[in-house]
Amino acid sequence: MADKTEEIPQNARRVFINDIDKYTSKNIARILDSCVVGASLVDPGEADVEEDEDRLHDEQPKLKGATFQIVGTVSSQTEEKCSFIAEEHSNLKREDLLHHLMKCDVVIYDITQYADQIDEAQWAVSALHEEMEQFSGPKMFILVSTIMTWAMTKPADKDYPEIPFTEEHYRRRKAHPNFHEHIGLEKLVVKLGKTKSSQFSTYVVASGLQYGMGEHIFHLFFKMSWLGEVSQVPIFGDGSNIIPTIHIKDLAGIIQNIIDHKPKSQYFVAVDDYKNTMEDIIKAVTLVLGPGKTQNVTKEEIYLTRDLTQTDIDSLLVNLRIEATYLKENFNIQWVSETGMVENIEQITEEYKQTRGLLPLRICILGPPAVGKSTIAERICKHYKLHHVKLKETITETLENLESCVGMEDEENDQSEAQEFLDTLKENINQNGGRIDDQYVIRIMRDKLRTKPCMNQGFVLDGFPKTYEQAKELFTGDEEPEDLRSKHEKKIIPEFVFFVDATDVFLKTRVLNLPETVVEGTSYTPEQFLHRLANFRERNVEDETLLNYFEDQEIHPEHLGNVKGVNQITF
Known part of the structure; x- marks a missing residue:
């Protein structure tokens, strides 16, 4: 008693x-x-x-x-x-x-x-x-x-x-x-x-x-x-x-x-x-x-x-x-x-x-190509029941949703707005040889992070954003009134940022040893991979790096350096 x-x-x-x-x-x-x-x-x-x-x-x-x-x-x-x-x-x-x-x-x-x-x-x-x-x-x-x-x-x-x-x-x-x-x-x-x-x-x-x-x-x-x-x-x-x-x-x-x-x-x-x-x-x-x-x-x-x-x-x-x-x-x-x-x-x-203590968990995993970001993200998502957010898949999902919305006979759906955005994206993709301008990428990714599943349970943002400017636009873009922008920023900006790194020698060896069936249709062909790796290294020696952005927001990234293989990381 x-x-x-x-x-x-x-x-x-x-x-x-x-x-x-x-x-x-x-x-x-x-x-x-x-x-x-x-x-x-x-x-x-x-x-x-x-x-x-x-x-x-x-x-x-x-x-x-x-x-x-x-x-x-x-x-x-x-x-x-x-x-x-x-x-x-x-x-x-x-x-x-x-x-x-x-x-x-x-x-x-x-x-x-x-x-x-x-x-x-x-x-x-x-x-x-x-x-x-x-x-x-x-x-x-x-x-x-x-x-x-x-x-x-x-x-x-x-x-x-x-x-x-x-x-x-x-x-x-x-x-x-x-x-x-x-x-x-x-x-x-x-x-x-x-x-x-x-x-x-x-x-x-x-x-x-x-x-x-x-x-x-x-x-x-x-x-x-x-x-x-x-x-x-x-x-x-x-x-x-x-x-x-x-x-x-x-x-x-x-x-x-x-x-x-x-x-x-x-x-x-x-x-x-x-x-x-x-x-x-x-x-x-x-x-x-x-x-x-x-x-x-x-x-x-x-x-x-x-x-x-x-x-x-x-x-x-x-x-x-x-x-x-x-x-x-x-x-x-x-x-x-x-x-x-x-x-x-x-x-x-x-x-x-x-x-019930059901607060969303928001994570961002960064690092060079082929370091194993997606494998780590998948494990975290499975363990914590979070939503895995990847750029390519999110763009594909957005296009499919817009197509579906345009095709639905539903008075409550704003079909004209969906049609306009779909046409804009298709035109942009055709003009850029299959790529999409950053302004549309940011809009797509922001909309994804604001979906009910991501806002409720949380997410693991996999390999995006890639630059300081992308992060600034994604999390603190100025297209909204300041009070609403602040509210949304707090709800989608990651609480935890992990930077996974490995030596260039390890990464090159890993990609070269990948089976052809895995490499086919991806950006892991030797020429494309070396170009992506060089771009990544170049971006991360500038004055305003992606990690600098999170430091400015008082979100201090955890560095997982000298990773010799993703299997060495446990959760």
Whole structure:
């Protein structure tokens, strides 16, 4: 057990949360720990945003004592302790658990993730109700339940099934067959809070499927998109089912409002303000993180997915129109994602990558021809799942994509722009005997580095740029506004630069010993290779070399000198 009670101010509100090491409870705990008690009672619209921020910042030290002290249970004791948790308990007997609950002002039980918590939550609210006369002060019990207790509710008007449910309909709600215990507990919690609400108030929050901060139920689709191991991310069924959702920070904000406001109403629906379908959500995720392609598969295939529990499956297949009218009219919520998952997918994706440490790795490998840059790049890409970016292949890929774009009958595609660039490239290639001017090469390579795969996972830039000027144009070109250019530069400029070198004798010997089948059609014929090697050496004795550029950007290249063979380099 980690106990930091002595560090907590005496007038803090003590909050118990179950399963505090799990996704939902951990994030609720983290956010409440950063809140000031009563902060949601202040209407942010009463003052100018900047003045309000300054005022809250100034008042923070004065209100430091009025904080939330978070205690809770964990499913397993670990060495790692969260800084926002005052006390952690595991494997408690119920008499000991009740002792801790009695010391808390607010008790929060989350039953959205694991049904095995239903029995404990039912015992906890009943035990507290029985001990009301022993309370040293008023207590509050908040049950975080799920909108799956509404899943089978019939529309009030069968002729207009698109009319959404609201909290006003909660007495008519019908649960999904696998969530009858959830709805039973909801009813018990509401009932026990009616006995003496001034002493023991109870609330139910029917949460939409939660997202944000690393994801929980939607993690499967983020993971599949990120890894890129499938060319098309599956949509189970036709994908037209509407999935009510809520950002985990907004769910925590709703709970904060309940604690602060102590409302008379006992039942709340916690969903964002958008009605996204499964198809909408999965397409948005894969467009930002992955291949950008999806495919519809049968609903039955979802049961073959090991990463999903039965609760997850039932929840993802729900089809429910529901709105959270009460909290929008009565609470002061600083919404993080009021307009829903699809509208905010860029922000949510950034949260996902930050929370899970999925930061892109950007590498550039330089060196003379035939030193083994591509072999090294391939090994790094395979190990770290990065994208191998080579000049010749990228130019070929760009031409093929432009051809494909021009040939597509799609109103959303700017065919005229694609046609114009394709014609320009073809003309330039014909005029230059198969080569492309630097200005177009830079554009092609910059566009490649800004593709979603390269921006998300990262890349290994193989043998390009070749000169100081190419590097300057590629990473710090001045064709964009300064603020946008700075943003893009930071996202595509390599973090690590490796310069691989070997003696000219070794390189010449290596090329001369290559089989004819390997040399044919490449630039490794003796005459072409010697010309390329001479150009490389000449470029790297100038005042402004490629390595000088990276040094100027405070990116210090690692030199792998005197390489006698690429097999000597290990990763």
